[in-house]
Amino acid sequence: MTATVDPSATAPPDARPLVTVRGLSFHRGERVIFQNVDLDIPRGKITAIMGPSGTGKTTLLRLIGGQLRPDAGRIEVDGACVHELGRRELYQLRKRMSMLFQSGALFTDLSVFDNVAFPLREHTRLPETFIRTLVLMKLEAVGLRGARDLMPSELSGGMARRAALARAIALDPTMIMYDEPFSGQDPITMGVLIKLIRTLNDALGLTSVIVSHDVKETASIADYIYLISEGSVVDHGTPQALERSSSAWVEQFLHALPDGPMSFHYPALPYAQDLSLSKEAALD
């Protein structure tokens, strides 16, 4: 049997988190990416997972989506243990999850319209007129209805992400995962994306998971934040709670301070010694 239900389900179903991660450990090659990580993604809210580059935030999304298997621990989405599902059940689960990739990942040989229509055409048997209506609705939500016949190569980066977002909501998923949605965008596009993520989340009753290292933008819409570094959760809480955190690391990260627990200098010999200005050298 595959799906397991949380035995302590005494609380009303809506209050239980959509995704629970317990004791997750994962390594790639010799590098430990996650060490005994615990996470809860609450329903209907925007949860942000933040941390320095390279800490494996994207990997976490892939683990939740079942593209990777954890070495240890348990990941449950809506009660089903993701990495124990067979291929068919996994695909069924994935129809309710959506992921927005960093580059948008639009299919380059299809127009914007066809890209958004793709999940509908693949997974439903709706007639083309229905599909057309749905696609136009999704495109309207992201503001790209007029761009429907453009090819991905003709879109700017921000537009490509919005189109990908329209595609991600095509099947009305339960959860959307955003992989670095703000990276490399100009301020206006960022503003557009921020507004879209928040509005869609509330209007469609979605659960959103944002993986990012853009602190200001993410913190402005996140309901809950997890800070991950070096393979474990350093701290978590609402944006306000984290502001008041006593951890020096959290302070450095949230306020983008150049130096602190994450030191500015790459480990090296003492400066004076390197420049041969130490006492011994001077005597030569």
Next chain:
Amino acid sequence: MIERLQRLGRLALLSLARLGKATLFLLRLLGALGALGKRPGLMIRQLYSVGVLSLPIIAMSGLFVGMVLGLQGYTNLVDFGATSTLGTVVALSLVRELGPVLAALLYAARAGSALTAEIGLMKTTEQLAAMQMMAVDPFARVFAPRFVAGFIAMPLLAGIFTAIGVLGGYFVAVQQLGVDSGTFWSRMQASVGLVDDIIKGVVVKSVMFGWVANWIAVFEGYDATPTSEGISLATTRTVVNTALAVLVLDFVLTAIFFGV
């Protein structure tokens, strides 16, 4: 010295592992073939891309190879007064060997590398991962249509190459060099067996080469490192590995079919 042996051993193990990976890939690919019937449009698009677009290079090369065979054959046979066999020489060379082999090599260079690059690019831009996350199997939607289309296109291209080659040889031999037209064709027809040469040669060989060439092209794209450097390495590997595989397979098939 020991180091060199170790490195060789490691290389051999890596190659073996890679072959195993490729085989598993192929099995999964074959498993996805069933779903293709629902999407003829995909296959047609791919057939256009690997078949129709390869026609110019195949036709041109076939023509020139045939003409060269006619010319070289003539210059070497005329000393023995045996130019009446020129038709046979041209036809047998093309049908048994040059047609399927050269067509396969050209295919790998043009269509195979394009397939690898396209799939590698889809991998790098996360399109394949996006497809998986949308619960669509890339094997069914991306790999299988390309593999099958190439598998169908390869023998057709080899046939066209061979036929045009024979015509090219005819053109040089008869029109340019004065070999008697009737002799050219009648001696050829007497010596080229339908089953023994054409089927065992062009047909069987090109089908097997098509299998190998498309398997390698699609696999290398799937397995490419998702960086621009990775894609470039993968396309190189496609052309090189296909060439090697085709030539080795050709030797084996020739030994089986035409060996003594």
Next chain:
Amino acid sequence: MGTLKKLELAVGVFVVLGLAAFFMLAMKVSNIAELGEDKGYKVTARFENIGGLKIRAPVTLGGVRIGRVVGIDLDPRSFEALVTLSIDPKYDHLPADSSASILTSGLLGEQYVGLEPGGMDDVLKNGSTLKLTQSALVLEKMIGRMLTNAAAGDQSPAKTP
């Protein structure tokens, strides 16, 4: 989608071209014309030595191709070679006493069976046997004979009249 129609057309043309190429190869390049020829009637001939004669070798009369060799066997009792010829049914008035020889086309060419017509009124039918045959000339034997003749020639001046 209009482009799909164009693509389909192009692909259709491509497939037709490919099949046409194979058709051309089968028709013009191969010996497919001969494959239907087993409507011919079978005649056997015995030879002491068939030399390099192979199946599918042509059978000619007066230089005209009238059939081909379809079978080569060894008679287990007389140790003669048994060659089965298939003759085109439109040549149905060959005298029953025609002779068959194994000849070589050109100096180094392939070997074939050449028939020479006899004079009888009876004609060859399916199952007939040719009685008069001439085996192939085997190069080594010829050379051997030449050498022995040369040797005998040296010794014979006293015998010549």
